Amino acid sequence: MGALHKAHSQLIRIARERAGTDGEVAVSIFVNPLQFEPGSDYQRYPRPEQADEDFCREAGVNLLFRPPVGEMYFDDRSTFVEETSLSSVLEGESRPGHFRGVCTVVAKLFNILEPDVAVFGEKDFQQLAIIRRMVRDLNFKIAIVAVPTIREGDGLACSSRNEYLNLEERKQAAALRRALLAAAEKVKAGEQSAKAIIDLARRMIGEASLARIDYVDLVDAENLQPVEIVRPKSLLVLAVFFGRTRLIDNILLA
Secondary structure (H helix, E strand, O other), X not given: OOOOOHHHHHHHHHHHHHHOOOOOOEEEOOOOHHHOOOOOOOOOOOOOHHHHHHHXXXXXXXXXXXXXXXXXOOOOOOOXXXXXXXXXXXXXXXXXXXXXXXXXXXXHHHHHHOOOEEEEEOOOHHHHXXXXXXXXXXXXXOEEEEEOOXXXXXXXXXXXXXXXXXXXXXXXXXXXXXXXXXXXXXXXXXXXXXXXXXXXHHHHHHOOOOEEEEEEEEEEOOOOOEOOEOOOOEEEEEEEEEOOEEEEEEEEOX
């Protein structure tokens, strides 16, 4: 959705590797109104158009697709794309309708640009899983490539929304990564109880006075359903507010 940063440069780099010297890399930038719930930050979402254009040029992007809303959606639109299983939990529960907007716009972008490969970051792990499911279920002939989360020096996951944080919020937000790493260490030490892992993460996040937890859950990375015992492909996921800014992150524990 724009406000490009170093994590996006990694996505572009991976796309370039997959495209090869004879292929082309396209970047779409579209702040999609369908995936913003009422009262969210759609109007104030950062839109540094010139900076994003310069970023893409310097990164060697062949095509920047940045359509206006009126070009993507008819006023009387009545067709949507909706995944109904993976999208019912976590972000889907906290943000009703969000993933219908995501699936609709990504399906449209796939149809417009017709890529062979599409590259997504693992920070938005649920979004990645849903897009993979959509591609499978609707027979898109597109390979989905996942890229590990890129982080700032203090461990905070790179995000366009980080721009919203004031200095104190930004400092305290580093608690998210510390909590995830502490949970991973606990699992390495032999802890298998999901409740114990979640309680540890919540306690550590709670040490940041400005943190307001939306959710902390341990789920199966394939189906996103809660697990009670840590097992292969167990994913610790979280969403936490600092002020008005909502941040998400995750870590694979086993």
